[in-house]
Amino acid sequence: MDLRKFLEDRFLVFDGAMGTMLQKKGIKPGELPESYNIEKSDIVYEIHKEYIDAGAHVVTTNTFGANRLKLAGSGYSVEQVVKSGVQVARRAAGDKLVALDIGPIGQMMEPIGLLTFEEAYEIFKEQVIAGRDGADLILIETVSDLYEAKAAVLAAKENSDLPVLCTMTFQENGRSLNGTDPLTMVKVLEGLGCDAVGANCSLGPDQMLPIIEQIVSAASIPVMVQPNAGLPKVRDGETYYDVSPQEFVSQVRKMADMGALVLGGCCGTNPEFISCLRGELENVKPLPLVEKKLSCACSSSRTVEIGRGVTIIGERINPTGKKRLREAIKAGELDYIISEAVRQTETGAQVLDINMGVPGIDEPDVIRRVVKEVQSVVDVPLQIDSSNPDAIEAGIRVYNGRAIINSVNGKRESMEKIFPIAKKYGASVIGLTLDEEGIPATAEKRVEIADRIISTAKEYGLSEKDIIIDCLVLTASAQQADVMETLKAIPLIKEKFDVKTTLGASNVSFGLPKREIINATYLAMALSYGLDAPITDSTLESNMQVIRSFRVLTNYDERSEAYIAAYGGEQAASVAAPQTSGEKRSISSIIIAGMKDEAYTSAKELLCEREPMDIVNEELIPALDTVGEKFDKGEIFLPQLIRSAETVKMAFEAVKEQIISSGSASVSKGKVILATVKGDIHDIGKNIVKILLENYGFDVIDLGKDVDPKLVVETARKEGIELVGLSALMTTTVKNMEETIVDIKSQLPDCKVMVGGAVLSQEYADSIGADFYAKDAKGAVEIARGVFGAS
């Protein structure tokens, strides 16, 4: 159907609740509603028919939970349930429309739950394929997790030609259960090509009103609303809804007056609500759609408007010129990348650039894993940075939000590859003002290339608000005379087009000493030329000083609040004069006291005088042993033990950097794999074992939680691992531990396995074929020392 055409002069009225109607007709809480499509299809038919008779333009199939996970054990396949659901709706609808209903899967997605984005996509795809014939629309509804919505929308778009409507569920605090706000939902789902976006369930029309207001003011596409008949109330242990059809309709009318175009009801509503709604709307004209222009990037819980008060794009997750990061990427050391992400957001970065450009790696795969990991820890939007279009698409596809692509340029080939990706997933794109002939020398030529990029982007259905132009910094050491041309181009471009601008500002100082001085000055200059979003290092205070003061002087930081918070009072003293207090503490006392912030510097100082290996063996490990003894004696407790372990880790980081930069002998005492077994998500124990093993000089490959036995075996084989540590906390997952051990032993008979976890014991460990039982983290260290024959 042509949804836009339908909505030109009238509202589209959906039906009301299915679930609460089935309850009225006698379904029990334990019954599977979707089984009624097959077993009691007359009841489902009746409900649809009542809604059609009440005046609904659309009936929604009884397939809310018809996914393979919820149907498991029901004896019915997804295809059976969905097809019969569509058929019965079709029969009742007559010449009216049928919406294929898709509800949430009912499992929490990664990183909190175990359901991966790829699995979710497959589950939705199966529903779409089963229901696309016979349906006129696809309705994805009651979603709390934006990530799940993204998987469902992609599955619907990639496997059918039907219009896709998607509504999420919001709480009274104005966010979805997973923390998504209305603006972010709109920007992400609109970007993915949804035909309508909105809210349903959870709230009554009163509470939903402010949410709809936000959605309508953000959306350029039709807005859909299906409130409950009030907030659910409980009487005698039973749930009921108490808003009358008249009250309901008067509130929904307000939403229509704001601009909502697709209207219906959710839990607790019935045909009477729909008939009242149709009556109310009889002579009302819908508001026309208005294009809302906003240049933005979104994480799942935050929308950043590009250029509002200078948008800082963190540059540090880019291996160019960074040995330590390059090593981390090659070794799959995600923790290091995470720590860079966190450091940047803590210091003020509002978007993070992610570049994994290291030769010899599978870049799409690495970027996919890094995007998933980074988005699970920080809540700022990401910018996917690669010269490989496959890597860009891989990163953007699994990104839970609306990303920025870095970058496209004026070459035809580049635009042909990148713009379709940006359009399909809804991303902003950085356009570099270079083409087949390289970087032009003059500002005017750059404007020409920008023009070409912008007009080509429009051919692909993108708009100016989706484009961020990079006028390309030249290094002052090599092309001093041309440095200003870059800056001159910024206002020229901004006058001519409604686009934002960015610059990889730190490149200007390449090859000069004290780069931060040049960088800060250049940043200040670029900002006053109108630069919106510098790609820069937020961890460098000199950059942040420029940006914070710029925000004051441009009247963005009102009453200088952020500036004063950063530099007023006590903070000021520490910025002005770094502490040089008292006598120096030994690294051992730093470790025992758990002074994390001082360990790194202290180790750095020691490294000037002593060999890395000596420091590990003569300082770090003895200090740790002392901490361990205190713990055993009950003089300190778990939090203190862990804090000391983290302190050692900081010192180790200094040691590692030294080794990488000097190429001196590794201090590794052996490489150990750690994993929480398949099905299990408890990883505190594993994390404690990990940090202690690292403290004692072992390299740990942390495969995380819910780890497939295959991955353990593959990694062990690839890395030539002699010791694997497995953790399981549940009686239900110990069987997966046993399977993993069987797999390891059958394929790598020389590899030893140690196990640990609350439900395990020595006997249990023996019975499932483990070589060792680690009672606690210290036990695991002893085992590792034994296996590797270390002191």
Next chain:
Amino acid sequence: MRIYRNEVLRYLRCYNEELLDSAISIMVDECIAEIGEIARESSTYEVFEISGRGEDYVELGDAGIVLRGRSIAEHLADCDICAVMAATLGGEVDRRIRTYSKTNLTRSIVLDSCATAGIESVCDICEESIKELAREKGLGTNFRFSPGYGDMPLDVQPQILRALDAYRRIGLTVTESLILVPRKSVTAIVGFTKSKERARRTCAICSMNGKCEYQKRGMTCGS
């Protein structure tokens, strides 16, 4: 929700508070406040009639739930109806604990313990309203009995969540390996008893019975 410092220290196995240094002590207070900020605590329950029972099972026909095991049969021996409840702190707590596990492991562990104390408190509050309902009916209640206690298997979790429509109401799910997600969540059965006496939970039904650090020290965990 009310998180008691003592409880948190108990979960952290700090048996002697005097030995904690001020940094950790402050961190405990901060984490208690942090859980207060990020938790989206919610709970739900419904009351069901016991439709059938045997030595080692209890059936709640309307709910589509069969509770298996001798211990639950015993727990509900005196009851004609019971409440099935579920409570959670929401996913942000999991996310935050996970984030800290990458950036500040100590804080992650402290926050985890605060969350454990928090969910217990949310359960207490939910149980209060169940008790209130029982009182109105002239009945008493016994203690919260969760899957995994005694010999009641965990595989009843999906049935409980379905009967309570827990995903839709409070965003609670269960994995294939029967772990509740968000992690800081509880399901439980509370029996409506004819006697007003409140039965106590004992170590006998606990999965840690015999392995418990408190027992070794001659203490109890207090739950």
